[in-house]
Amino acid sequence: MSTCVALILFALALGIHASEQARLPVFGCETFATARSIASLQSAVGSHDVTVDSVPLGATEGDMLPATVFFPSVPSRRIEVVWRGGEPERGPRYVRLRGQPTDWRTKDGVSIGTSLRQLERLNGRPFHLAGFGTDAGVTVTSWDGGRLRSNADAQCRLLVRVDSLPRLTRKQRALYEQVSGDRTFSSAHPAMHALNPRVGELLLEFPMERSRVPGTPPAQER
Numbered sequence: 001m002s003t004c005v006a007l008i009l010f011a012l013a014l015g016i017h018a019s020e021q022a023r024l025p026v027f028g029c030e031t032f033a034t035a036r037s038i039a040s041l042q043s044a045v046g047s048h049d050v051t052v053d054s055v056p057l058g059a060t061e062g063d064m065l066p067a068t069v070f071f072p073s074v075p076s077r078r079i080e081v082v083w084r085g086g087e088p089e090r091g092p093r094y095v096r097l098r099g100q101p102t103d104w105r106t107k108d109g110v111s112i113g114t115s116l117r118q119l120e121r122l123n124g125r126p127f128h129l130a131g132f133g134t135d136a137g138v139t140v141t142s143w144d145g146g147r148l149r150s151n152a153d154a155q156c157r158l159l160v161r162v163d164s165l166p167r168l169t170r171k172q173r174a175l176y177e178q179v180s181g182d183r184t185f186s187s188a189h190p191a192m193h194a195l196n197p198r199v200g201e202l203l204l205e206f207p208m209e210r211s212r213v214p215g216t217p218p219a220q221e222r
Contacts, residue, residue: 024045024046024077024103024104025044025045025046026105026106026107027079027095027097027104027105027106027111027202027204028106028107028158028204029155029156029157029158029204029206030155031044031045032044032081032092032095032156032204032206033091033092033155033156033206034091035081035088035091035092036088036089036090036091037088037089038050038068038088041068041070041081041088042070045070045071045079047070047071047077049070049071049072049073049074050068050069050070050072051068051069051072052066052067052068052069053066053067053069053072053080054066054067055067055069055080055082055096065082066082066086067080067081067082068080068081068083068088069081075100075101075102076100076101076102076103077102077103077104078097078100078102079095079096079097079104080095080096080097080098081094081095081096082094082095082096084206091206092156092204092206093205093206094203094204094205094206095203095204095206096201096202096203096204097111097112097201097202097203098112098200098201098202098203099112099200099201100112101113104202106158106202108122108147108148109122110122110148110160110199110202111199111202112164112198112199112200112201112202113164113198113199114198114199115196115197115198115199116162116187116192116193116195116196116197116198117193117196119140119148119160119162119187119199120187120188122147122148123143123144123146123147123148124146124147125144125145125146126144126186126187126188127140127142127143127144127146127148127186127187128140128141128142128144128184128185128186128187129141129162129184129185129187129192130182130183130184130185131179131180131181131182131183131184131185132163132176132179132180132181133180133181134180134181134182137161137163137200137201138161138162138163138197139159139160139161139162140159140160140161140162141184142184155206156204156205156206156207157204157205158202158203158204158205159201159202159203159204159205160199160201160202161199161200161201161202161203162197162198162199162200163197163200163201164197164198164199164200165195165197165198172194172195175191175194175195176191176195178191179191179192179195
C-alpha cells in the first residue's frame with residue numbers, strides 16, 4: 001500500500017470517528033423509547049460497534065441478563081441495552097451507563113462521575129437518596145421539586161445512583177456509617193456532603209408490565 005493511500009484511509013477513519021463523536025445523543029428517554037431493532041438504535045446512537053454481552057441485573061452482582069452493548073471497544077461511550085423479553089422488537093427494558101467515565105450526558109448535564117454537590121447545584125436544592133449498604137445502591141429517591149425532577153410520562157424514568165466512593169479512610173468510614181441503612185437521607189446531611197459521593201450508574205427504566213428492575217426503589221417522587 002502506498003503512503004498516499006495509507007494517509008487517505010487514516011483520514012477517512014478519523015472522519016468516521018469524529019462523525020460518531022458528533023452524533024452522540026442525549027442520554028434520555030427520547031433517544032431510546034422508539035427503538036424496535038438493533039439497527040434502529042445503531043442509527044440513533046451513531047455506532048456500528050455492537051456486541052452481545054451478559055450484564056448484572058440491578059444494583060448488586062448476581063443474576064445476569066443478555067444485553068446489546070454499543071461501543072464495546074470504546075469505554076467512554078459504552079452503553080448497555082437490555083430488551084424486553086430479550087427481543088429488540090418489543091423495545092428496551094432498560095438502558096444503562098455504569099462504572100467508568102463516559103461521554104454520555106443527560107439533558108441537564110448529569111454523567112458518570114458527577115458529584116453529589118454538583119447534583120445539588122444542578123437541581124437548585126438538596127434532594128433525597130437511599131442510604132449506603134442497601135440493594136437500592138444509593139439511588140436518588142426524590143429531587144424534592146428541584147430542576148432535575150423527571151417528567152412523569154409513560155416513556156421511562158431515569159434512575160441516578162450516587163454510590164461511587166474512593167477507598168475510605170477511618171474518619172470517612174465513620175461518616176459512611178452515619179448515612180448507611182435502609183432509609184433515605186438528605187443530600188445536605190453533613191456526612192453526605194463530607195463524603196461527596198459521585199454518580200456511579202445512570203439507568204433508564206422502561207415500563208414492563210407491573211415489574212421493575214430488582215435493586216431499585218419505588219418510583220421516584222417528582
